[in-house]
Amino acid sequence: MxxxxxxxxxxxxxxxxxxxxxxxxxxxxxxxxxxxxxxxxxxxxxxxxxxxxxxxxxxxxxxxxxxxxxxxxxxxxxxxxxxxxxxxxxxxxxxxxxxxxxxxxxxxxxxxxxxxxxxxxxxxxxxxxxxxxxxxxxxxxxxxxxxxxxxxxxxxxxxxxxxxxxxxxxxxxxxxETIREDDGLAMSSRNLRLTAAGRAKAPVLYAAVTAAAADIRAGQSDRMAIREAAEAIRAAGFDRVEYIELRDAETLMPSDDPTRPRRMLAAAWLDGVRLIDNIPV
CATH class of the missing domain: 3.40.50.620 (HUPs)
Structure with a gap:
């Protein structure tokens, strides 16, 4: 080679x-x-x-x-x-x-x-x-x-x-497109810093925002869906949720207009490692 x-x-x-x-x-x-x-x-x-x-x-x-x-x-x-x-x-x-x-x-x-x-x-x-x-x-x-x-x-x-x-x-x-591990965790150099226990919890970030996005598309209020996602992430053992936000996909300003492309973005801490993710809504 x-x-x-x-x-x-x-x-x-x-x-x-x-x-x-x-x-x-x-x-x-x-x-x-x-x-x-x-x-x-x-x-x-x-x-x-x-x-x-x-x-x-x-x-x-x-x-x-x-x-x-x-x-x-x-x-x-x-x-x-x-x-x-x-x-x-x-x-x-x-x-x-x-x-x-x-x-x-x-x-x-x-x-x-x-x-x-x-x-x-x-x-x-x-x-x-x-x-x-x-x-x-x-x-x-x-x-x-x-x-x-x-x-x-x-x-x-x-x-x-x-x-x-x-x-x-x-x-x-x-x-x-974001490349993910088999369990949904977005690939990142930071993942290597997670403990084995933290690595097992980490996919909850993606799972929680994915569930929130699905709930919003099904008609649930943005605020309720995001609150439930944050609760799920904390319950999984994350240190803290820094933000979960639904934003206009291009401007990243707050958006309640479902006719424009929107993105749900999240950041949370686990094992002292800051993980981020995002998905379309």
């Missing part, structure tokens, strides 16, 4: 991308922070199916961490990640050092208002500014034609879509 080429500098990356584009080839990018699982690989496979060339970026972005301890302990497994990406396969792994992305004197922040402000934005101040800034840079560095993002991070996907629209960036954003 041949491992993908690993590049560290923007100059080396662009040399390859320019050669591809001069040959008329399309380029897809899958931005990641590493610690890859089947969810990430599904994005790379989607890119492989639709693009001539595929770049996966692996960069633990310091600007999107509120807690320095989270950044310090974020799993880094480049060798294992490269072996997984070889199975797709991708053409290039772009894995820059922080100083390559944020050189000395770096003074620019990209901020997307509105869609970034509620939910995750309220709980993690500055997080989406970090996401928007690094994604804008990665699009510029890779010169990609298409960018692939998972729907598990629904709010992040909407932030990226708004960013690309507002700044007229020449990249088409593809939102890919």
């Amino acid at each position: 041949t491992l993908p080429l690993i590049l560290r500098s923007v100059a080396d990356l662009r040399q390859h991308v320019r050669a591809w584009k001069s040959a008329g080839q399309t380029v897809g990018v899958v931005p990641t922070m590493g610690a890859l699982h089947d969810g990430h690989l599904s994005l790379a496979r989607a890119a492989r199916a639709e693009c001539d060339r595929v770049i996966t970026t692996i960069f633990v972005n310091p600007k999107q961490f509120n807690n320095p301890e989270d950044l310090k302990h974020y799993p880094r497994s480049e060798e294992a990640d490269a072996a997984l990406l070889a199975t797709v396969p991708v053409d290039v792994i772009f894995a820059p050092q922080p100083e390559e992305v944020y050189p000395d004197g770096f003074a620019t922040t990209v901020s997307v208002s509105g869609v970034s402000e509620p939910l995750e934005g309220r709980m993690r101040p500055g997080h989406f500014d970090g996401v928007a800034t690094v994604v804008t840079k990665l699009f510029g560095m890779t010169m990609a034609d298409r960018g692939y993002f998972g729907q598990k991070d629904w709010q992040q996907l909407q932030v990226v879509l708004r960013l690309v629209r507002d700044l007229n960036l020449p990249v088409h954003i593809v939102g890919c």
